[in-house]
Amino acid sequence: MVLQKRLDYGFNGYQVPATPRATRSARRRGSFRKKVEDNQMFAFDLLATVAGKLLLEGEKSPDSVNTSNGKEQCVIAEDHVKNEGHAEDKPLKIEPCDQGNSEKLVIGNGKNETESFASKVEVGSSGFREFNDRKLENETKRQIKVEPIKTGRAILNTGAGMFGSEDQVVWDGKPSVLVSSNSSAEVPACRDNIPCGSFPLCRGDVKVVSRDDDDNSSGCTQPSTSTKSFRPLPRIGDRRIRKLLASRYWKVTPKLKEDGFSNVDGEVKPIYRNKRNCYKRQRSQRNYPFKKRKLLYCSSVSNSEGGNGNERISDSPQMGINGDASGSGLKLHGGIGTSASVAGQHTSFQSRDSHVKLRIKSFRVPELFIEIPETATVGSLKRTVMEAVTAILGGGLRVGVLLRGKKVRDDSKTLQQTGISQDDQMDALGFTLEPNPSQAPQALCPGDNPFLLPYDTPQPLIRYPPTPMVAHQGTSDASPDPPVTNLCNFVESDHDSAPSPDTDMSIDKSVTDSKALVSVPAMSVEALAVVPVHRKSKRSEIVQRRIRRPFSVSEVEALVQAVEKLGTGRWRDVKLRAFDNAKHRTYVDLKDKWKTLVHTARISPQQRRGEPVPQELLDRVLTAHAYWSQQQAKQQLKHQSETCLLL
DNA sequence: TTTAGGG
DNA sequence: CCCTAAA
Secondary structure (H helix, E strand, O other): OOOOEEEEEEOOOOOOOOOOOOOHHHHHHOHHHHHHHHHOOOHHHHHHHHHHHHHOOOOOOOOOOOOOOOOOOEEEEOOOOOOOOOHHHOOEEEEEEOOOOOOEEEEEOOOOOOOOOOOEEEEEOHHHHHHHHHHHHHOOOOOEEEOOOOOOOEOOOOOOOOOOOOOOOEEEEEOOOEEOOOOOOOOHHHHHHOOOOOOOOOOOOOEEEOEOOOOOOOOOOOOOOOOOOOOOOOOOEEEEEEOOOOOOOOOEOOOOOOOEEEEEOOEEEEEOOOOOOOOOOOOOOOOOOOOOOEOOEOOOOOOOEOOOOOOOOOOOOOOOOOOOOOOOOOOOOHHHHOOOOHHHHOEEEEOOOOOEEEEEOOOOOOOOOOOOOOOOOHHHHHHHHHHHHHHHHHOOEEEEEEEOOEEEOOOOOOHHHHOOOOHHHHOOEEEEEEEOOOOOOOOOOOOOOOOOOHHHOOOOOOOOOOOOHHHHOOOHHHOOOOOOOOOOOOEHHHOOOOOOOOOOOOOHHHHHHOOOOOEOOHHHHHHHHHOOOOOOOOHHHHOOOOOOOOOOHHHHHHHHHHHHHHOOOOHHHHHHHHOOEOOOOOHHHHHHHHHHHHHHHHOOHHHOOOOOOOHHHHHHHHHHHHHHHHHHHHHHHHHHHHHHHHO
């Protein structure tokens, strides 16, 4: 089968192009965000996409990823990885295997079955059965190479509880992916399609929390457009995915401090001085358009090679509304499935030539918690689920090996040395899918303040200024400013406000209070858009919309009161006066709300929707509106007459 | 950056 | 809510 699209990923980091700073205001308004995001894309999304396709075949709704021609194939591989002799470095590919069992996925290096364990693992995809049937029949060779993560540190672990259900996760991390083709600096398929694709977002239903904080972000920009020097490392981006009740943050951990990029002849090339930390796989890197998101910058974490199970993502207590200890933060592994059953399901035996053959029947996708309005369509439900799954898969995975429940961290050891090749050990062997450290956000440890770390990190590429979110993490400066003494001053905490002003990073309280929040990984959504298919969708779709936050009655009251006093043409003042502490309410929002209030007041009560606004308030709205409109008219007349007089 | 409006 | 032209 011919691979039409070949996407090579380097998961250890992507380059973050230098981006203009967005003003707070601009960010809040999203105008800036759009500009940036339209041109940027995480390669990571591609992976998610691919994964998504794999999982959700058969879903051909216009909104879903759709591969027009059945022969389209994606290869996510790390072909250019320098093989250091570690099995891990070998590219792995996952492909549908229709031999006998059409629902099989084969993860291997593409070589024949006699491959060594490291290079080949068969995975029975029983878990994906529902999704693959159709596709497998037609496409028996869809291949996906999953590059083994080598430099990454294991952030998460598959400790106990990783299978915990109800993992609520706040996933913050931008997968840093470098997309490049091994044969050329550019990946046509990817580059051309990413920016163009789009995925309809379910407004209100899909909540993606992403911040576009460009400060300090650095990276490579298009060669032709940037002459800036690049900072050391391609950094990881971050995506904040908020799951209901969730509260786990992943931090991205860039660890390549010594690395740097040199901009030579317009070509951006990574320079890795520190071999250990360097990600050798990245070669000719082209700046890849990616979406910029705000990163929660956490200094690199140490837990890289982490230990076992304990590295689970912190269930940040503070946030843990769910209290669920599954802590799985994305235990993707666990989460995404972990080895779970591997032990029991895999069978192995020694091949004649001393090769170990393993069979993993399936990786289980852990329970996902999704909340979606009952009015949502089945299609959107499917999409939501897929996105959630895709997000996890797309985050970049690495395989972990467990032997008798213990994680085998030393990749250099041979199977023989570790005892994996021994028959009697086979039952004790397990595999886990873990988030790729370099891409997946790091988990925050309880008490961990991501915002504090950045500054400690040497030459961080991206810094994230402290945000209100911190407050939710139980950290100090969280306390909101004391409410202003205005009559009607809205403090964010007042209602469902989110801690983060322009980022909607609402966490605990917000999430809890909200009625139906569907948290879906932003990336997954966009990932779909990346699919090289049709570019029907508009780019604008790619931009994440702010979360909808209906005004509460008390807010309306405050607004009305302010407008009564200030008029309808001074939204900034209104904002300052009555919503100064409600960071998520911009003056534009207030203006818009007023507009809708006026409209609401004019229509019959039967036609009104949402939380009913007391008639009394609506009456005041009309009164104030009439009054100020009149004033405005007078002003205009006055102005006009003055002008005439002058002339 | 704000306003003012259309989408 | 978003997006923008204007101011």
